[in-house]
Amino acid sequence: MTTPDLPAGPAAHTAISAATAARFDAILDELARDESIADAVIDRGRAQFPAYASVPSADLIEAVGRNRALAIQTLRSGVIPPPEQIWEAALSTHQRLAQGLSITDIMGGFRESLREIQSRVIARTSERGLDPQIALRASTLLWDLGDTFSARISLAYREIQIADEVARKQEQEQWIRRLLAGDLTDAEHRAAGARLSEAGPIRAVVTGPLPVPLSAPLPDTLYLDQGRAAGYLPADQTLPDTISYSEGSLGDWHTLPESHRLAQQLQAAAELLGRQGRNTLADLSWRIGVPASPSLNEFLRRSYIEPVLAEGEFGALILDSIRAFIGHGLRVDAAAKSLPVHPNTLRYRMQKFEELTESSLGEFDTLVEVAWALAVAGGSEDQRVV
Structure with missing residues (x-):
């Protein structure tokens, strides 16, 4: 029960007697038991928001009951709960969205509940001669509750949107995976x-x-x-x-x-x-x-790369020169210019390569093998085999 010395509820914010506070609490008790509130809210809600016609009456009665309990709890305490604590809004949002209603319909339905409770609070406080300030305070609390409830609906709606988008992305990802793997079901095959x-x-x-x-x-x-x-x-x-x-x-x-x-x-x-x-x-x-031929890669590395790299820094210069030679279509002048060195310097390095690897760059098979070996060995991007 609300008493004058407790800072809770509309009655506690006015200078009234304990008896008056008790009379207001009695009104709230009556509203908590008044099942006709649901009928009035549902009738007016369906008239205002036609989408509610598709929602079963039992679901709406349950929702109005939750809304009524939340409103009465707020009127008793005089405190608006923070949005994250209003689980009723999140539950209603999930249920109504699943039933095809819009967020506007959901917000409007809750405000119809508050409007009905507000009108009955005003009527009963007036009938029983209570201070009009009590009804005014109750109305203010209910409208503030409506704003907070709407904020929680918006948050729940956003959470649902995010969850739906994540689910859609995951479903799309799995579909693409199966499509690329050639593992679609018959139904997915037809859909594809x-x-x-x-x-x-x-x-x-x-x-x-x-x-x-x-x-x-x-x-x-x-x-x-x-x-x-x-x-x-x-x-x-x-x-x-x-x-x-x-x-x-x-x-x-x-x-x-x-x-x-x-x-x-x-x-x-x-x-x-x-x-x-x-x-x-x-x-x-x-x-x-190249990636699928490890044995060949190793053989060519031993044949054409290791003997040259054994010469140290000069060996690395030789490999760079051979890369340039092959990469420029076996044109000595173009390859030498790209390094840049004199063409005779390039020819000397090519000769040293042939000596170290016991091969001939004039043979087609050797060129193929050397190109492969250099691809495996790597090198700077501008000198890599192209």
């Missing part, structure tokens, strides 16, 4: 046909480690996985220059699993060779086989 049949040519994409932060959001057709991304893109779309990635073969959605495997192989080769930016099969060509 309807979804992608008119998309035109597409190809799989696999990125290297993504820069942080990204200069622009990734397309929705890519998913993130441990700092990388994979997915598919239409023929006319590329990723920003700041992202290193590889593209599989172009085709329709049926060929995406094969395109994805190719993109994975290309990206593995690109990272092993230190290539940045966009990579295609046309760019990497035979180099795609």
Whole structure:
């Protein structure tokens, strides 16, 4: 019961007797038992917000009961609970959104509950001759409660939106994973046909480690996985220059699993060779086989790299020179200019390479093997095999 010396409830904020406070508490007790409040709120709510017609009456009666209990608790205490403690708002928001109502409908429905309680408080305090200030204080509390309840509805709505977006993203990610793996269910297979049949040519994409932060959001057709991304893109779309990635073969959605495997192989080769930016099969060509040939890589390294590096710093210069020679289409003058050294200096280094490796750069097989060995060995980007 509210008494004059307790700072709680509308009656406690006016200079009234304990008897008057008890009479106000009695009004609140009556409202707590008044089941007709639900009928009035539901009738007026459905008239104001037609969407409530689709909500079962039992659900609305339960919700009005929660709202009434919250309002009476607030009137007794004289304290508006903080938004995060108003669980009733979060529950109603989840339930009504699931039933197809809008956030405006949800807020409006709660205010109808408060409006009905307010009108009955005003009527009963007047009938029983209570100080009008009590009804005024009660009205102020109820409207403040309405604002706080609405704030909690907005917060719950935002939380639901975020959760729905996360769920949508996760579902999209799993769908793309299965699409690239060729592991769609029959239903998903039909959906993919309807979804992608008119998309035109597409190809799989696999990125290297993504820069942080990204200069622009990734397309929705890519998913993130441990700092990388994979997915598919239409023929006319590329990723920003700041992202290193590889593209599989172009085709329709049926060929995406094969395109994805190719993109994975290309990206593995690109990272092993230190290539940045966009990579295609046309760019990497035979180099795609480097990561998958460890035994061959080791053999060529022992044959063409180790004997030269045994010469120390001069050996490193020799390898740089051979890279330039092969990278410039076997043109001595162009390769020498790129280093830059005199053409005769380049010829001397080439001769030393042949002596150290017991090979001839004039033989086609040797050139192929040396190019492969240099790709495995690595080097500066401007001297790497291109």
